[in-house]
Amino acid sequence: MSLDKPYLDVPGTTIFDTEQARRGYHLNQFCMSLMKADNRARFLADQGAYLDEWPMTEEQKQAVLARDLNRCIAAGGNIYFLAKLGATHGKSFQQMAGSMTGMTEDEYRTMMVGGGRSVEGNRVVGENGTAQAERQPQGGAAKAGF
Amino acid sequence: MARITASVYTSHVPAIGAALDMGKTQEPYWQPVFKGYEFSKQWLKDNTPDVIFLVFNDHATAFSLDMIPTFAIGTAAEYAVADEGWGPRPVPKVMGHPELAAHIAQSVIQQDFDLTIVGKMDVDHGLTVPLSLMCGQPPASNFEWPCPVIPFAVNVVQYPVPSGQRCFKLGQAIRRAVESFDAPLKVQIWGTGGMSHQLQGPRAGLINKDFDNAFLDQLITEPAALANKPHIDYVREAGSEGIELVMWLIARGAMSDVPGGGTANAPTVRHRFYHVPASNTAVGHLILENT
Numbered sequence: 001m002s003l004d005k006p007y008l009d010v011p012g013t014t015i016f017d018t019e020q021a022r023r024g025y026h027l028n029q030f031c032m033s034l035m036k037a038d039n040r041a042r043f044l045a046d047q048g049a050y051l052d053e054w055p056m057t058e059e060q061k062q063a064v065l066a067r068d069l070n071r072c073i074a075a076g077g078n079i080y081f082l083a084k085l086g087a088t089h090g091k092s093f094q095q096m097a098g099s100m101t102g103m104t105e106d107e108y109r110t111m112m113v114g115g116g117r118s119v120e121g122n123r124v125v126g127e128n129g130t131a132q133a134e135r136q137p138q139g140g141a142a143k144a145g146f
Numbered sequence: 147m148a149r150i151t152a153s154v155y156t157s158h159v160p161a162i163g164a165a166l167d168m169g170k171t172q173e174p175y176w177q178p179v180f181k182g183y184e185f186s187k188q189w190l191k192d193n194t195p196d197v198i199f200l201v202f203n204d205h206a207t208a209f210s211l212d213m214i215p216t217f218a219i220g221t222a223a224e225y226a227v228a229d230e231g232w233g234p235r236p237v238p239k240v241m242g243h244p245e246l247a248a249h250i251a252q253s254v255i256q257q258d259f260d261l262t263i264v265g266k267m268d269v270d271h272g273l274t275v276p277l278s279l280m281c282g283q284p285p286a287s288n289f290e291w292p293c294p295v296i297p298f299a300v301n302v303v304q305y306p307v308p309s310g311q312r313c314f315k316l317g318q319a320i321r322r323a324v325e326s327f328d329a330p331l332k333v334q335i336w337g338t339g340g341m342s343h344q345l346q347g348p349r350a351g352l353i354n355k356d357f358d359n360a361f362l363d364q365l366i367t368e369p370a371a372l373a374n375k376p377h378i379d380y381v382r383e384a385g386s387e388g389i390e391l392v393m394w395l396i397a398r399g400a401m402s403d404v405p406g407g408g409t410a411n412a413p414t415v416r417h418r419f420y421h422v423p424a425s426n427t428a429v430g431h432l433i434l435e436n437t
Contacts, residue, residue, distance in 0.1 A: 006378040007305075012349030013386050017305040025211055032210040035229055070347060079346045079387075080206040080303055087231025093160055094425045097350040108351060112423040113175075116342075116353025123382045131349035138348065 012131035016078040024076020027060045031081040040088045067145035099146035102137020148331035153397040155432040158338045160271040161425035182419035196331040197243045198295045202272035202338045203302045215262035220297035221247040228268035243294040253323035314373035317399020337397030339390025343427035352385040369398040411437040
């Protein structure tokens with residue numbers, strides 16, 4: 001019998017379920033290690049060497065080095081774990097969230113001050129809202145990562 | 147016996163904590179947020195309980211993927227303020243209430259809710275931001291929170307999270323547990339998190355004012371019906387992180403107008419506030435008093 005996953009057709013959204021958590025275990029635990037100031041310093045001093053201490057996939061490591069949170073999430077990461085990576089690089093939650101939309105920091109902040117992203121057209125894959133796959137990236141950010 | 151006097155509901159956005167800690171509360175961006183809590187700070191001063199039972203979620207801080215309890219009750223004497231990656235917030239450590247917490251743990255487990263009992267836990271912004279919003283920043287001369295706190299952590303990070311219905315029934319079990327404690331304590335129960343927000347993917351930044359305000363209306367007047375809302379409605383309408391709102395149903399379930407609670411009288415709405423945005427999130431806030 002298959003599992004009930006009614007959330008798979010929500011556009012621009014990856015639900016951190018048990019399958020994602022299994023896939024992202026080492027990536028997320030690496031992020032947890034950055035809650036210690038000593039580890040943050042050691043990671044920033046040599047990111048590649050620090051990552052090699054973790055049994056992560058090559059894609060996970062490259063996604064971390066690129067600071068590309070959409071790639072990290074596709075590889076099993078969860079935003080609350082990845083927030084430790086953002087914090088280590090001095091980024092806020094707003095900067096991290098905005099980086100996944102393709103908008104610049106200013107564009108994303110302006111959207112939020114204007115009341116945020118509308119749910120209209122963004123409930124189900126196949127509608128015409130801003131979060132739909134064919135409308136990415138949404139703004140003028142120069143690169144995918146934060 | 148102990149009793150629940152009131153419930154408080156509030157968002158717990160980390161940027162609110164950062165704004166407080168960096169003295170930005172008077173900036174035009176933040177002023178409307180903190181203005182919404184002016185009443186609440188005075189109300190809490192005038193109605194300081196003996197204990198706050200604080201329902202929140204850990205954001206991959208105390209609980210990594212090593213262990214993910216669905217419901218975890220803190221029974222410790224005190225809790226350190228966590229370093230979430232930016233360094234610990236400069237706020238007081240949180241004093242617990244081990245006697246009442248242990249009593250509630252035993253009673254609620256005997257009512258068929260399988261709680262995880264936590265004797266040591268650092269608490270993150272999910273717990274400290276609501277305290278800051280409701281209490282203000284404690285002065286250096288008296289650097290402590292106004293009363294003990296029982297932290298109650300709910301998993302809303304790793305799916306599947308508990309259903310609204312289960313949270314609502316858990317609140318009822320917590321009320322019964324509190325009322326069977328043999329000391330005349332006044333207890334407030336706080337439900338935190340939400341409101342609409344999404345922190346991930348191309349759909350990040352989603353806000354749904356209509357959903358949020360309907361949620362507030364229904365939480366006040368028909369919580370039992372609201373408890374039937376399935377997860378997918380929160381995800382689709384209020385964003386993937388909007389699911390945190392199920393925690394509000396725990397606090398609402400503990401109020402005395404819920405069947406079995408001893409009164410048919412609806413709670414008094416002492417305060418209601420809603421504002422967009424705080425960082426990525428819609429801020430919602432309610433204070434309900436038992437009548």
